[in-house]
Amino acid sequence: MTTDLRLLERWRSQLQVQGEVSLPSLPSCLPNTLDLVEQLVNQFGQPLKTEEKEELQTGIEKLIAESFATGPYARLTVIFHSNPPPKTGITCDLTTTVDTVPLPELGEEPDAKVLELAAQWEAEHLMLALGVGNGRNIFPLMEQGYTVEAWEWRLPLALRKTQSLPLENPLAAADLSLETEYLLDPLARLDPAKYHFIFAPDLVGAIGQTPEQLRLLLAKLCDGLVSGGQILLGLWLSEQSISPSVQEWLQWQGHWVLTRKEIEQLQTKLPLRLCSCESAFDYEQSKRGDLPPIYADWLRGEGLNLSETEQNAIALHWLVWERL
Template sequence: MPVSESPQDIAPVTDTSRLKLALQEKLKRGININGEFHLPCVPSMLDDYLKLLSDFLKLVGQNLGNPETENLKTLLGNALAAGFKQSPHATLIVSYFPANSQTGLSGGITIDTKIQVQSMADKYHSWPQIRPEPLFGSYPDAKVMEIVAELGEPKQSPILDVGAGPGRNSLPLARLGHPVDAIELTPIFAEKLSATATAENLPVTVTQGDVLDPLLRMKTYRYKLAIATEVLSHFRHPEQVRLFLGKMSDSVLSGGFILFSTFLAVEGYEPDDMAKQMSEQSWSYLITKQELETAIEGLPLEIISNESVIEYEQKHLPKAAWPPTTWFISWASGRDLFPIQETPPIELRWILVKRF
């Protein structure tokens, strides 16, 4: 009968390369990693984020096959879309940790996702703690004051200030004698404006709310001028521009004016999805000239002027007031969105509209 070999009779492995692989595998069982990626919820960045995570997983010894890659892509795509729908300031937090803590990296890695959303009001609420005063500048906008000078008797020239902030325009206008109705989304700014107006006994009425909210009712056919400075930069859709202009046209008297600032794309530049989405994320929501014309079409409004905010304000503000803040020029020039040395293809513009 043949005699089976005992374990002692099997030749030991002495191949150092093979033994090294075994030791590396043993070592992987003792390695545990965990951490997070914080990714802005920009859906058009899906492929970039997928490559980032795939490369990272490969670095730690996790090579994804086609099915795993597709599953990860679906997971990321759904989460990015859901987060962006909630807010352009949403963040996708991708967590990674061992699937089994006892087997470390050799047992694979689990990926988990969650969406973190901070509202615009929440972001502005923290500004007084992280940005120096004055938050938006010490002087009113020169363009606003130029138009106001042509309105006539202040007491007979009520003004609507949308996105009034802490009152950079509302308070000087009220001090001239204009009745001012101010709408402000951020509670901390609305409270500050109201407190200052009350302390100075100024004709300012403050409403805390979102101008795009259908439930926010405004007085109709009352104002000689409606202003919205640095407001449309927070919008998200051309339909919101249309809604805003519709509500303004209902509020302004025939012959009155609407002044607003908005980021316009230059002629010849057609923003793609990535630029559009990141403009929302950068508080630089951009529209094209065609989108602006479409938003106004059919309304009793006519564009009177279209001017560079930087050029106009730099020319007409007192030297001590320019720039209004340390961040203004970078933002208004479009470099917050496109951080390039050359001239970006967008710019903040003053749009003056007359109601007929």
């Protein structure tokens, strides 16, 4: 049975469609994004003219680039709906969003590296925890009598992570000085020469998505250290340069992988000396023995959604700098 073409046209004019498609804002996948949106328009609307395709490409390319540079987990959302009769075709609205890097699930035991470095200082020497997480590092230090201040702008996430700890609301404890300003904001500053030890073993993925941001972070931390003070950061390192596509995927998740040469460039012209750079997994295993699986997986990068070959080329390292 053949449908009358005029009837088919009338039938098509009364189609009602609405929905949305959400895509990761990855610049390298721009052609794929354009193809998907164009197929959507062609399926339910009218085929795009050449100038319309060019306009669509320019708009989507700009949105993807801006959202990707703004923050992690950037997404482009295409919201589409039929035009009301007698109009035909569909209307597409494009929006972008970014999200917060989720706090890693690392259990409740402190990092052995944090405890080792803290033990070099006296109780009256002030320490700064950059990123509190669930408090697994700061509360053991406070119980040992150390004075620890905290800087945590991901407060709602951090509060949810503390529910299994003894204190009802550990981050609001009276003896914990807590700053909630985003440290990379232009006006955010540490008090000069205030701290003897600053540590951020698992935070950098949520604050340093580019080498420029990591250098800015290092410079700000350096300002807050006394001479001879130390910084501990956990950074993803690779012995050789990784492909741009892998770096882009990791940056989308809020991470950046550095080579040793790039580590040297981070501290250029800063009054810092790199004291050590070692595999976090190897160090923690040597000090603690068998590690909790969820913690070991994090140190090995198993949550980065990489292939086995790519994952084997990347490892979390403990880096320690001393303020000159």
